Amino acid sequence: MSSSHPPTPRSNPSLMPSLSLIIVGVVVIIAGALGLTLLVPQILPPQASTQAQQVDQLFTFLLFFGGVIFILVEGLILVSVIRFRARPGDLSDGPPIHGNTMLELVWTAVPAVLVAVLAILSYVVWVNTRAVVPNEMTVGATAARFAWTFNYEVSQDTLPTTLNFSDLKPEVQTDLTDEDGVVHFSNPKLYTWVDQPIVMEMQSQDVNHAFWVPAMRVKQDVLPGRTTEIRFTPTEAGNYRIVCAELCGSGHGAMAGEVGRDGELLGAWLIVYATEEEYLANFFDDAATAVLVPPDDPALLGRQILASGAYPCATCHTLDDQGWTGNIGPNLNGIGDRAAERAQTTGDADGAAYIEHSLRHPGDFLVPGFGNLMPQFNPDQGQPNYMPQNDLEAIVAYLLTQTANPSN
Ligand code: HEC
Ligand SMILES: [Cu+2]
Structure with a gap:
């Protein structure tokens, strides 16, 4: 401001609002935040x-406090702009205010106390939502580019009522009575029922992924070489989408559950039934x-293994017999005819x-038009993407039946 103009004295509106104005302000702020x-x-x-x-309660609380501060600050700005605006012809500076302890x-x-309170509340929710609870059911999750596989176990105590231990094949009996005493099976979907607490034990076959079920408000990184855990207890029956929340490659988006054209649930979903029954x-x-009484025909076994989602083929390949619709790799319809030609x-x-x-060395030969994107399925336990020789043979037998005209 140039000093050649003598400042015109301004009639400053009072800084102190009346009591009734303060009350109106407080009511507006609280009502707005609510x-x-x-x-x-x-x-x-x-x-x-x-x-x-618990997460939503915390969120609501944070939103309320955030709302109060937002409306207060924005409201004061608005009030100041209107009430303390320069009047026509008033070129003076505002009153100099310096220091107000x-x-x-x-x-x-005030902010220090607020932040401390919010930190404590968040910590309580963090601890509560991760607490170990009685009767947890453990479900394994394997993340691979680009699919989730959920791993369940059955023991002698949890045999389906239609099966007798003595009717099972000797090798299955051994599996049920050896050190672990369990037989594992997998499924591309995660199943549980209302009020059954779940603890997920998660591993990655390749890169970082993240397990996220928005409706459960749980999200946890899944890292190669490490097992990570997450817990939740569903309270409402329903179907809930599972999502991968860590960009993991070209098929990342396909790791999320989708709804098919006819309303069918494709890929990764959490299915919560109302009851254990x-x-x-x-x-x-x-x-x-299915896993305790495996089919003798290797092709049928291979079909069952692939349908269990134990291997992440579905996101990359199309195969009508399995309902796969991926297109990162070649269409496998008719592979039974093509395989012999390719062998030449x-x-x-x-x-x-x-x-x-x-399957064992996908990089050796690339189908023309496709990149080197297929994971190598390895024969030794402990290697990533472990595929035992038995599974491999069954899968090969099954894929050979996938001819252009399968009835032949
Ligand atoms: C990340 C994507 C991806 C996954 C997962 C994947 N594949 Fe592939 N697959 C490809 C790509 C890309 C090719 C073509 C390049 C090549 O030949 O390696 C291919 C090629 C193939 C071929 C040769 C096809 C032909 O026309 O000659 C077969 C058979 C095959 N895959 C089977 C499988 C099976 C079975 C699984 C699951 C156990 C699987 N793939 C998992 C991407 C994938
Ligand atoms: Cu992923």
Whole structure:
């Protein structure tokens, strides 16, 4: 401001608002912040676990406090702009204010207390949502580019009621009575029932992934070479989408559950049944029976293994018989016809050898038009993408039946 103009004295409006104005302000601020919290159920996914209830409470609380501060600060700016605006012809500076110890103490102490309270509340929710609870059911999760596989176990105590231990094949009996005493089976979906606490034990075959079920409000990184855990207890029956929350490559998006054209659930979903009986009848008993009483025909066994989602082929390949619709790799319809032709190019003895070669060393021969993206399925336990020789042989036998005209 140039000093050649003598400052015109301004009639400063009083800095101190009247009591009634303060009361109106407080009511507006609190009502506004409460109004914001009413939006919470609209903007969040369904609230379907005990963890979700606690997370949402915390979120609502944070939104309320954030709302109070937001409306207070924005409101004061608005009031100042209007009430203390320069009047026409008034070119003076505002009143010089310097140093106000009381004000400075207040605006330091209030946020400090707020932040401390919020940190404590968040910590309590963090501890509660991760607490170990009785009767947890352990489910394994394997993340691979680009699919989730959920791993279940069946023991002598949890045999489906339709099976007798004595009717099982000797090798299955041994598996059920050896050190572990369990037989493992897998499924591309995660199943449980209402009020059954779940603890996920998660491993990655390759890169970092993250397990996320928005409706449960749980998210946890899944890292190669390490087992990570996450716990939740569903409270509402329903189907909930599972998502990979860590960009893991070109098929990352396909790791999330999707709804197919006819409303069918494709890929990774959490299915919560209302009761344990429904869980047993609709999922566990059949899935456990399939692995305890495996088909003798290797092609049927291979079909069952691939359908279990034990290997992440579905996201990359299309195969009508399995309902796969991926397109990162070649379409496998008719692979039974093609394999023998390909074997001539690659020097494999026959179609079976070609498919085996494709799985054990996919990089040796690339189908024209495709990149080197297929994971190598290894024969030794402990290696990533472990595929035992038995599984491999069954899968090869099955893929050979996938001819252009399978009835032949
Ligand atoms: C990350 C994506 C990906 C996954 C997972 C994957 N593949 Fe592949 N697959 C490819 C790509 C890309 C090719 C073509 C390049 C090549 O030949 O290696 C291929 C090629 C093949 C071939 C040769 C096809 C032909 O036309 O000659 C077979 C057979 C095959 N895959 C089977 C499988 C099976 C079975 C699984 C699961 C156990 C699987 N793939 C998992 C991407 C994948
Ligand atoms: Cu992923």
